[in-house]
Amino acid sequence: MKSQTIRNLQTLLRRSSSLLPSSSSSPKPLFHYKPVNLINLFLKPSILPHKLPFLSPQLNFSPFYAQSLCCFSTSKYSEDSDEYEIENDPTFEWEEEDDGEPEIGDGGAGGGIVLQNVAWGEKVLSIAREVLLQFGDEIKLYAFKTTPRGYIYVRLDQLSHEHGCPSLELLESYSREYKKVLDEQGSKGEIPDDLGLEVSSPGANRIVSVPDDLQRFKDFPMQVTYVESDTEAKFETKCGIFLLDSLDAESEHCDWKLADVKANRDPASKGRPMSRKRKDWRLRLSFSMLKKARLYIEH
Template sequence: MRNHFLNAFIADLCNPKNCFGASISIPIAPYSFPEKTRKCFILYNNHYLYALNKTADDVEVIDDWEEEEEVEPRLGDGGDGGGIVLGGVQWGEKALSIASQVVKQSEEDLQLFAFRTSPRGYIYVRLDKLSNEYGCPTLDELEEFSREFKKRLDDAGAAKVVPEDLALEVSSPGAERLLRVPEDLQRFKEMPMTVSYEEETNSRKAVKSAVFLLESVDAESEICIWKLADVRENRDPESKGRPLTRKQKDLRIKLPFTFHTKINLYLD
């Protein structure tokens, strides 16, 4: 029987700029959540940094977790790009339905950012919290969802609706979440964003990247207007930390929706 893990990004144990990097994993005995079986530890870049009970004996190495191929994220990929990807498994629709019911019945303002299943029996869920500036649910909210979702999966497994031996990972969207144009832009309007876009020069298109703040979105003409964010990447390296010049502050970039190739939240 495979070990079962609940994996949740820690949003309330670190500041918002760092909450995308740390995670907590809870090995769970199949079909139950007895307190004595819980062993919690924080992971960062696959290294164990801190065991909650501070004893090495309670740190259990996850050596049988599915290895994922590293690919460039894209919108709708079920990961950093959000969306639903069921991987062609017959039980995927039922698992998605159960997850959607848990979110709908939750008292928190959560929604599914991404949901993905794999043929090897793994379920990856990313929860977005609409009222949080960075979209990070708290650890308690992620754990509450994980417990209820796992309980209902176990019930469905006992009824032979889904496989009994499923592994679950629950997290928040990371800093690399892809933002949709224009749907996500107003929500993060007050935050700097790393924007990659196409620019045509001498009849040739080149992809450029800069850190912008959104000034406005014209839905009718499908154009975004951006201004430079006052961040290190946009300052003159020889200015010794001085803010943007007047010319830089007055600069505006108008981009059609279709010219945007990739947008992420910017974290200094």
């Protein structure tokens, strides 16, 4: 058992090492696009190293950080032996969520519900929604996905936060309450008793719902995919990095301006801001012309 515990801690240290500044170079920015998976949420604190970056109160995570907590129903802590017993070693068993280009309704960064026809999908979704009622109206289910291999991925959206990212404490609290009910239902045979669970924020590249969330994220650059018509019969798909300038819900149109990011600047400008001409440029689109909008993080 002790060797399993050591292996688990080594995995946590490897995954967290990228957050530590290097002594031979300038400090790395405290921003990461992929979540740090806490493989076992219920490790006894006394057996965890005190300097893990994600447990340090001195670490300030980016608000866009795709915070994530993972746990397994088959793991338990033994008070008698003072060891953490891992029946299924998560180092090798955990199924990573696809982190490719998000698409609308993909059950991940694109939001939506994806159950993939698993027999227990509707049941665990119903439980997830019931548990969410304990956290008030400002926490919503952004995305939910189940997989045939027995994994549940939950993304929570905090409406009162400017970026929609719940705190690690809230994610931990929801994960604990949800897992408790899953274990209860699993012991009754209502659902499998060995489901893997990951609870996270929507993510840095979350899809923005059109038109509902456009006003909410108007102060942040978005990567907008849209169609333009050169003629009545010809449509061309384009993509740009914009800021929302105005929105008219009655006419179902919105106006966009270029975001002041590197991608929109003249390469020959050598770091200077955008020209007045580019700052004054506007693009008017109907809601129906917007194919996808997602938050944009400059590399």
